[in-house]
Amino acid sequence: MTDDVSTCRYCNAQLPANRNKNTRYCDRKCASKNNILRAAKRLPFYECCCCGVMFQPKRYDRTMACSRECGLKINGAIQKLKRTGGRVWVRTKRNVPVVIKRERANYPPRPLSCNRCGSHYYASVKQQQICSDKCREEGRLESKRKAKSKRRAIIRRAPKSENVDPFKVFDRDGWRCQICTKKTLRSKRGTPHDMAPELDHILPLSKGGDHTYANTQCTCRKCNGLKSDNVYGQIPMFAT
Numbered sequence: 001m002t003d004d005v006s007t008c009r010y011c012n013a014q015l016p017a018n019r020n021k022n023t024r025y026c027d028r029k030c031a032s033k034n035n036i037l038r039a040a041k042r043l044p045f046y047e048c049c050c051c052g053v054m055f056q057p058k059r060y061d062r063t064m065a066c067s068r069e070c071g072l073k074i075n076g077a078i079q080k081l082k083r084t085g086g087r088v089w090v091r092t093k094r095n096v097p098v099v100i101k102r103e104r105a106n107y108p109p110r111p112l113s114c115n116r117c118g119s120h121y122y123a124s125v126k127q128q129q130i131c132s133d134k135c136r137e138e139g140r141l142e143s144k145r146k147a148k149s150k151r152r153a154i155i156r157r158a159p160k161s162e163n164v165d166p167f168k169v170f171d172r173d174g175w176r177c178q179i180c181t182k183k184t185l186r187s188k189r190g191t192p193h194d195m196a197p198e199l200d201h202i203l204p205l206s207k208g209g210d211h212t213y214a215n216t217q218c219t220c221r222k223c224n225g226l227k228s229d230n231v232y233g234q235i236p237m238f239a240t
Contacts, residue, residue: 150164
């Protein structure tokens with residue numbers, strides 16, 4: 001009696017006699033490779049959009065790139081075209097402004113919205129969120145003011161602290177002192193002038209006040225010095 005031995009359909013290796021009658025491959029790798037080969041025979045050849053090599057895709061919806069590297073390059077080119085609208089950015093020399101060369105595109109470029117002033121602009125570099133250097137400098141100064149005021153409140157052990165921007169408080173109060181109701185001088189901010197605007201806490205921090213927008217007001221330097229850490233003043237002139 002002879003052994004019932006057959007060969008693998010993919011690698012032509014001999015299969016053992018005690019195998020299952022429905023087994024046609026020596027292992028799972030040969031089975032998966034044979035299925036890929038059978039699927040490739042049913043797909044036509046396509047030209048890679050990146051390197052130009054003719055290839056057979058493993059799936060019907062992957063007919064643009066022959067490999068993962070080519071697919072990433074094609075996707076990057078498509079995203080750059082959508083972001084810039086077909087524009088090409090060329091830097092001629094070091095420390096020289098960027099030279100813009102405009103090319104035709106099937107659709108106009110997409111303007112972005114500035115996170116600072118809300119105006120529309122076209123990005124010159126990747127991940128640009130500010131329209132100009134002026135907005136970038138204003139944002140840096142605002143963050144510096146917020147951090148400085150919050151740091152002072154934490155040192156004085158305020159129960160609650162927020163990132164309070166003094167200029168937003170001044171704009172809310174109309175740059176008018178909430179104690180003497182006189183108009184403060186915007187140009188004298190940060191100077192020892194009597195009408196220089198200063199940030200004052202309605203309930204002082206030494207009395208357990210919070211460092212929040214609700215507990216701050218605009219006062220002139222003179223009234224702020226006379227008030228010191230006392231609790232008095234006008235009724236807030238802004239709507240709560």
